[in-house]
Amino acid sequence: MAQDKPKRQPHNEISQGMARVKHIIAIGSGKGGVGKSTVSTNFAIALKNTGAKVGLLDADIYGPSQPVMLGLNKQPEVRGDYLIPLKKHGLVFMSIGLLLSEDQPVIWRGPMASKMVQQFITNVLWGELDYLLIDLPPGSGDVQITLAQQAALTGAIIVTTPQQVALGVANKGLQMFKHVNVPIIGIVENMSGFICPKCGENTPIFKTGGGEKLAADLGVNFLGGIPIDPELMASGDEGVPLLEKKGDSPAVKAFVDLAQKFKSVSSQVIADAAEPSSIALSDDGNLVLEWPDGQSASFSPYDLRISCPCASCVSEDTGQRTLDPKQIALDIKISGYEKVGRYAVGITFSDAHNTGIFKFDRLKSIEQKQKDSTGKTFNV
Ligand code: ADP
Secondary structure (H helix, E strand, O other), rough: OOOOOOOOOOHHHHHHHHHHHEEEEEEOOOOOOOOOHHHHHHHHHHHHHOOOEEEEEOOOOOOOHHHOOOOOOOOOOOOEEEEOOOOEEEEEEEEEHHHHHOOOOOOOOOOHHHHHHHHHHHOOOOEEEEEEEEEEEOOOOOOHHHHHHOOOOEEEEEEOOOOOHHHHHHHHHHHHHHHHHOOOEEEEEEEEEEEEEOHHHOOOOOOOHHHHHHHHOOOEEEEEEEEEEEHHHHHHOOOOOOOOOOOOOHHHHHHHHHHHHHHHHHHHHHHOOOOOOEEEEOOOOOEEEEEOOOEEEEOHHHHHHHHHOOOOOEEEOOOEEEOOHHOOOOOOOOOEEEEOOOOOOEEEOOOOOOOEEEEEEHHHHHHHHHHOOOOOOOOO
């Protein structure tokens, strides 16, 4: 029976309005009130000031504060199925808060909240951007997991304050991203001491160094500390972010340094991520991944099927393969495939098996093994 040829799928469904966004970065925190929105807004402007095209999405459905911080309160234009983001301070911007009236409480919970966020971010027409920063709601529940899995994130930044209690929950948020294979670009410590405007002395009101220690303990990058600066708060309330006012206060300098550090660390994270630039099926039915360096790798349906890493093919307890390759027809085909986030491809085979998620980094190392010992079958 003739198989329908699967379509080439360079982006997953959620990313239609984001098709021309180069990198999507989530900004999360374990706890609310650590200054995630203040950091996101000023960081976005510092990044824009380096010459990058930057979009900012306020997806904090439980406390969307960025319209106030950016001095925006008009409704976005709707064009067909899409929302057109607003422009201010050189940023392209959208917030769930622009769609809600000020006194409207947010009562979405669990799956409903996830669906809402998913729909919301799918329907924004971002245009061409170098970076889209997504200010997530605090915590590590359904909404954050949905976003992390579906928004094809390049990486995540975690904002914390130096206190132990904030660090503990920051770690939880970080583990959530790791769990869904989103690379951690680094940790930012906000409220990292108070610098006296008169003498320049740093008073560690909430102690300092906790974020740096957490980063070191977990083996992730420390991107920098932002001091407490009453001007940061006042400018947020005024609707003109401190970074837009320029100046050379320690907080402004800290954001400038943060943007520089972010750029160098994230380019390394991007280089390390084994994400293909395209996925396709060849005429003879092999899965072909093209890597950003122009090289490509070809995997036969049979080799992939017998190497399926799913729980029904590999024992979760022992890690031993439970699938007997003799059960698999030599002429098995790939009947569909779909990119999973930025880290894997899910494959449906002609025997209807569709639970295998093949991670790109493993496919890449398999490709290397194939090159080293041509002719041998591989294990994913
Ligand atoms: P979150 O998004 O984590 O809930 P916000 O960004 O809304 O936190 O910040 C909470 C409050 O703390 C706001 O009033 C904000 O102006 C203030 N704030 C945040 N970071 C700083 C800082 N580094 N210095 C001074 N005030 C800050």
